[in-house]
Structure formats: C-alpha cells, structure tokens
Amino acid sequence: MMISMFVLQPLIWMGLLGKSMNIGALFSGNLSVQVPEMIPIPGNYVVPEVDGVVYVSGSWFSRTLQQMFSEMGAEVMRKTFGVTDYFSYMSIGMVSMIVTTTAMFSGMSIVWDRRLGFLDKVLSTPVSRAAIIFSKVLNSTLRAMFQATVILAIAYVLGLQVSPTFKPLNLIGVYVAIFLLSVGLSSVFLAVSIRSTRMERPMQIVNLIMMPLMFASNNFYPTSMMPIWIQTIANANPLTYLTDAVRQLTILPLNPSTLMVDFIYLGTFASLLATIGTLLSWRYLTK
Numbered sequence: 001m002m003i004s005m006f007v008l009q010p011l012i013w014m015g016l017l018g019k020s021m022n023i024g025a026l027f028s029g030n031l032s033v034q035v036p037e038m039i040p041i042p043g044n045y046v047v048p049e050v051d052g053v054v055y056v057s058g059s060w061f062s063r064t065l066q067q068m069f070s071e072m073g074a075e076v077m078r079k080t081f082g083v084t085d086y087f088s089y090m091s092i093g094m095v096s097m098i099v100t101t102t103a104m105f106s107g108m109s110i111v112w113d114r115r116l117g118f119l120d121k122v123l124s125t126p127v128s129r130a131a132i133i134f135s136k137v138l139n140s141t142l143r144a145m146f147q148a149t150v151i152l153a154i155a156y157v158l159g160l161q162v163s164p165t166f167k168p169l170n171l172i173g174v175y176v177a178i179f180l181l182s183v184g185l186s187s188v189f190l191a192v193s194i195r196s197t198r199m200e201r202p203m204q205i206v207n208l209i210m211m212p213l214m215f216a217s218n219n220f221y222p223t224s225m226m227p228i229w230i231q232t233i234a235n236a237n238p239l240t241y242l243t244d245a246v247r248q249l250t251i252l253p254l255n256p257s258t259l260m261v262d263f264i265y266l267g268t269f270a271s272l273l274a275t276i277g278t279l280l281s282w283r284y285l286t287k
Helices: 001-018 058-079 086-115 116-121 129-158 170-193 201-215 230-237 238-250 256-284
Strands: 038-041 055-056
Touching: 001 230, 058 086, 086 116, 086 129, 086 170, 086 201, 086 238, 116 170, 129 170, 129 256, 170 201, 170 256, 238 256
Parallel strands: none
Antiparallel strands: 038 055
C-alpha cells in the first residue's frame, strides 16, 4: 500500500502537471493566426499579379509562420532544457522526487518498531546492531530503486523521449546514482527517527526539508534560470546531481566529464552521511 501511494504521487505530477505544463507549445507552430485570404506583397515575384500587385495565399503565409515558430521553439527548448520535450525533462525530476521521498520516510518503520516493542525484542537477541541499521537502509534503497523503475517505465509509456546516446547499460548508472543518494539520505533520517516514539517528529522534519530540496534543484527548471542565491543552494543540493546524472544517462547527450562530477559528488555525499547516520544510529541503539 505504501509503495503504491509513493508511486501514485509522482504519477499524478507527471500526468497532470507534466502534460498540462506544455512549455514547448509556447513556441510551437500550433498558432491560430488570422490572415486575409489573399495578402498583397509588392515586388517582382514569379507569382500571379493583379493590377500590378503580387498576391500570396493566406494559408501559405500561415504555414510559413507556423514553421518558423516551430523551428525557433525547438531551438529555444533545446538551449534551455537540453531537450525539445519538457515532459521528458520533468519526468526525470519525478524520479529524483520519488527517491528522496522514499529515503526520507525510511525512519518511519523504526518508529513503529519502537512503539510496538519489536525493536526492543530485536535488541535483546544476538543480532548485530549494524545488521539492524544496514537492513533498514538497504530496505529503503531497494524500494527507491524499484519505485524509480516503475516511474521510468510509466514515463516512457506516456512519451518520455530518450537521447540517441541512450543504451540499456545506462540503466546500471541510473541505479548506482539512485543507490548513492538513497544510502546517504536513509542513513541520516534513520538516525533522526531511531529514538523517536512519535510519528509527528520525523514527519515534521520531512515536510520541512522536502519542498526546499525539490524546488531548489533542477527537478523542474535548469539552475541557470534561477536567482543567484537559489543557484548557490541548488549547487549544493544532492538532488541536483542525482537528477543531472539520470538525465545524462537517459534523455541528454552523454557528457562524461559532467557525469563524473555528478558521481563524485553523490559518492562523497553517500559516504559522509552514511558514516554520520550509522554512528548516530549505533550510539542510540546501544543506549
């Protein structure tokens, strides 16, 4: 049930916001231009003349105008978003959203374990404390990878356009990037929730952090379009690097140097936060 709800939320975002927010249509050739049936154009053209004035068909002029706007719009979209289809751009942002949401809610289960007394029973057994911590982190990470797979599959059905450089092996890189972010976030939120006996505390923290992380990243728009002070936050936001890595591997022409930077950041982020989260969780479990 929980997995279904986590998948349903980004699906609604993709289906409603992603399809309705058709930015490409602003520059497309689907224009309703009111033109006269015949448009006079002075000059010597090899077209029929009437009383010394050259006339061209209004429908020809409309088609020419539409083609011009369509070509210009595709170029504007490509320079702004890197793709000509905004839905594809946003769909990858939804993958980052589902991964972050799943990782942040990883601590909820351990709150219930403590409230119901299950955690105390586990702690009374010879099971290693590390096994308890790593099992929770691994569970959250695997769920995030599964849900991201579902979102990518649904997005492809709805019209996700992959780049010419995309290969099925690129999905391994996608899963590695998701794994790194999930490990880091899950470890920290597990440490935050592990001593709590009330659901309100971790949920308040998740609600406080989730929206800034999502909007101060490149989930919906390139960071270059943001104010300078938001760009500073976005450049330190791990979601920015996860989203960019997944886009590089799926919908954008692959840039190895940019992809390497993304993975270096995600690897450093996962190592640092996993270490902090594991140490805190170990300390709290031994009390």
